[in-house]
Structure formats: structure tokens, C-alpha cells
Amino acid sequence: MPVLSETPAQPRSRPFLPLLSVSLLTGVGYALAGPFLSLFLIKEVKAGPVAVGAFLLVSALVSMVVSTLVGRFSDSRAIRRALLVVAGVSGGLAWVLFAVLRDYWLLLVVAVTVWAMASAQIPQMYAYARQLLERSGSARAPLAMSGLRTTMSIAWVGGPPLGALLLAGGGFTGLFAVSAAVYAVAVVVILVWLPELGPSAPPSPEVARQSGLRREVVLAAAAFVLLQCATSVGVTAMPLFVTESLGGTTRDAGLVLGLCAALEIPLMLGFGALAMRYNLRVLxxxxxxxxxxxxxxxxxxxATWQVMAAQVLHAVVISAVMGLGISYFQDLAPDRPGYASTLFTNTYKTSAMLVGPLLGLAQHLGYRTAYGMGLTMSVLGLALLLAARPQSATPAA
Incomplete structure (x- = not known):
């Protein structure tokens, strides 16, 4: 009786270029329409502020639960490529339904079903990339993962402005239809060019002894929630801070945000290269x-020129924390790339849900206090990261 190999033949790194394309397409598909979802609910669905907030909160919470379950399920089965296809199809279907439905409750059903399943696309893509790099024997995982994360930054540089043009020309129906088409193209790329990699490799005895929800994983997750929330609050408050507190113009605010986004792209790649030579946790x-x-x-x-100069530091923060964060979490749970990737993406989703209340507080206290909040959260986040030092495995008895 022939013996079947436990793992498929090792693929070369050639599928990584199509994977970059999938990442860019997924990023563009969401960046085109995602920023206008609140406006859609208010203008087209006639939802009130409370209903809009409830819609966004419930859909985010359900998406976190679904992506977490999918992440845990994916690490033990040879289905990661299939999950990418299902998530991509779900994303495209969600945008199609958003294009034709105008009933709040039906849209909420869409958000907590197919849209929630689509939320697994990005963490599964990161997990696929990690698994692909391990199978191909590549030693450039941090650089490759930073490159994958960079495509998302590129998508968000061009996606919202293009989405605004599509909205002006074709309304919400046309905008959502284009987003659905972009997701469909991503699915085609997955089906044609990405192979199924099989289940994750069995962990070594040392890794197996460290598996589970360990102290350093919990502390790292809490630290990233705080650090990313600091960034999100600062970015969200920036236009208001520049115009209301510093007396600048909306053009000045746009230049500040655009400068930071432009600096992130080369810096993310640079930190990815540094991570191949220096300790990832230290970076x-x-x-x-x-x-x-x-x-x-x-x-x-x-003055606004001082804020612009400070964006060099801000871009370094984003590139080091968000750009290397995915590799950092995957190193914390090397036997479970799906679980680790989902945990990382969920820290961002959690931090995003905290932005609204904090921004409301800054509105009452003055927008400069948003950066005081950022400083406080950064101090706490850095302290938790320092406390999250990986423990050495205890030798088995």
C-alpha cells in the first residue's frame, strides 16, 4: 500500500507574486467602498446615528468571531486556499447585495453572514503567505510579509479618492458593483495561480509545549490594541486638530495624512529588510x-509645518508596529499561522472600535488631547510589550 506524504510537495515562491496581487485587489476592493459605508446607511438607507453605530459595531464584533473561528479551523486542515476563495466570493456577494438592498435589517443580515465571512480573507492571506514561505524554505519571511502589508497601504492611498469619483459618477450602486468586481478578480487569481498548501506542518516538541493562549500572547495582543488605537485616534483627529486647533486648512490636513502614507510604504519594506538581520521583537x-x-x-x-515634520516619526511607528506586527504574532504561534494572523488583525479591529468614544472625549476636551491619549496608550502598550518577553520552554521531564 503506497504511503502518502503528510505534506504536499514544497512549492516554490512563485505563487507569492499572485498573492501580492490578491492582497492589492482585496485592499482596493474594500478601500473603494468601505469608507463610504456610513454615508450609505445615512443617505440611502435613512438610518439614524444610533442605528449606524449599532450596524458598524455588531458587524465588527461578528466579523471578529467568525474570522477567529475560521483561523482556528484552518490550521489543522488543507483548506486555506479554499477559504481564500470562499472569503473572496463572500466579499463580492456582500457588495452586490449592498448595491441592491436598501432595507436596514436585510443589510444587517448580510453584514453578519457573508460580510462576516469575507473578514477572514486578510488573516487567511497572511497565514497562506507564512505557510508558503516556510514550505519554500525562504529566510525572507519578515520582508515578504512587510511587502504584503505594504500593498494594503498602497490600496488605501488610491482607493478612497477613486471611490469618491465612482460615487459621484455612478452612485452607491455603481460604487458597490465595482468593489464586487474587484473581489471577483481576486477570486479568479486565487483559483488560477495559488496552489493548496496542505495543513500546517506539525509543531516541534518545543513549540508544541508552548502552544495555547500563553501569557506573552495575551500581553502582546493587549499591547497592540493600545498602540494601534493610539495611531487610529491620532489619524482620525488629525484633520480636526490641524483646522480647529492650529488654524490650518483642509488642504494642510490632507497633505499631512498623505505625507505619512507616502513615507509608510518605503519604511515598511525597510523594516522588513532589517527584520532579516535584527531581532523582530526589538524592532x-x-x-x-x-x-x-x-x-x-x-x-x-x-504650526502645521511642525506636524508635517513629525510625520516622519509617525510613519516609523506605523511601519515598525503594524508592518512587522503580523510577523511578530506569527512567531509567537509558529505552529498556527491562521490563529496568529487572525489574532493580529483582530487587535486592529478592536482598537478601531475604541476610536469613536475617545474621539468624542477629545472633542469635548480639545483635539490636542487626542495625542495625550495616544501618549498614554503608547506608554501602556510599550510596557505590556516589554512584559510580553517570550518565556523559554521548560524541558520535558
């Missing part, structure tokens, strides 16, 4: 330390 910690400097400077800025 992430350095990003947290730079965050302290950035928010301290922002508390004392008096």
Missing part, C-alpha cells in the same frame, strides 16, 4: 519607543 519595541517621542512632540506643536 517592534523600537517602534513603540518612537511612538512616545511622536505623541510628546504632537502635544507641543504650534
Amino acid at each position: 517592534v519595541l523600537s517602534g513603540g519607543a518612537v511612538a512616545l517621542a511622536y505623541y510628546s512632540i504632537m502635544l507641543f506643536t504650534q
